[in-house]
Amino acid sequence: MYLYWSEELATHHREIDTHHRFIVKAINRMRVANSSRPRDLCGLLTIMTSLANLLALHFRYEEVLLEQCGYPERGETAVDHGYILGQIESMRYALSCQQEVSFRQVSLFAFTLFIHLRKEAGFAAYLTPHGAHAAVPPGVPVGVVTSTSTVVGMTVHPLAVRLTSATALQ
Numbered sequence: 044m045y046l047y048w049s050e051e052l053a054t055h056h057r058e059i060d061t062h063h064r065f066i067v068k069a070i071n072r073m074r075v076a077n078s079s080r081p082r083d084l085c086g087l088l089t090i091m092t093s094l095a096n097l098l099a100l101h102f103r104y105e106e107v108l109l110e111q112c113g114y115p116e117r118g119e120t121a122v123d124h125g126y127i128l129g130q131i132e133s134m135r136y137a138l139s140c141q142q143e144v145s146f147r148q149v150s151l152f153a154f155t156l157f158i159h160l161r162k163e164a165g166f167a168a169y170l171t172p173h174g175a176h177a178a179v180p181p182g183v184p185v186g187v188v189t190s191t192s193t194v195v196g197m198t199v200h201p202l203a204v205r206l207t208s209a210t211a212l213q
Contacts, residue, residue, distance in 0.1 A: 062105075069094040105120070
């Protein structure tokens with residue numbers, strides 16, 4: 044099953060929605076690599092590595108934003124983020140050690156991540172009234188930071204945020 048971006052996933056926060064679109068693309072690429080016969084385990088590892096890096100950055104960005112806005116369920120959201128990162132790191136480690144990762148395990152991870160994105164669409168009702176749109180610094184292009192910048196109070200290295208040049212996610 045191919046996953047599509049839709050308005051039901053939108054938080055209406057420019058940066059978060061841009062990240063979520065990249066995450067949906069990565070989920071689809073991961074599912075394709077997982078479904079190919081023979082399975083493309085090297086490709087799967089490459090995609091999972093890019094996705095893990097994107098998720099770590101995105102989750103940190105989101106948690107800082109939710110903290111600044113006083114989002115009441117930010118603790119639960121952080122726990123969900125930790126669980127998702129643990130899942131992908133476990134699969135990445137197994138693949139890097141040439142161990143088998145089941146088709147079902149990858150599929151369930153993709154489904155869990157997509158459901159999490161749907162849950163995050165609930166941020167929309169909270170972020171906008173609390174001024175979250177102002178959190179993205181003016182002049183920072185969506186999805187790209189070209190020099191070391193402060194984004195919602197955290198310093199981000201440009202290599203960690205160059206989402207538009209992450210080849211495994213395009």
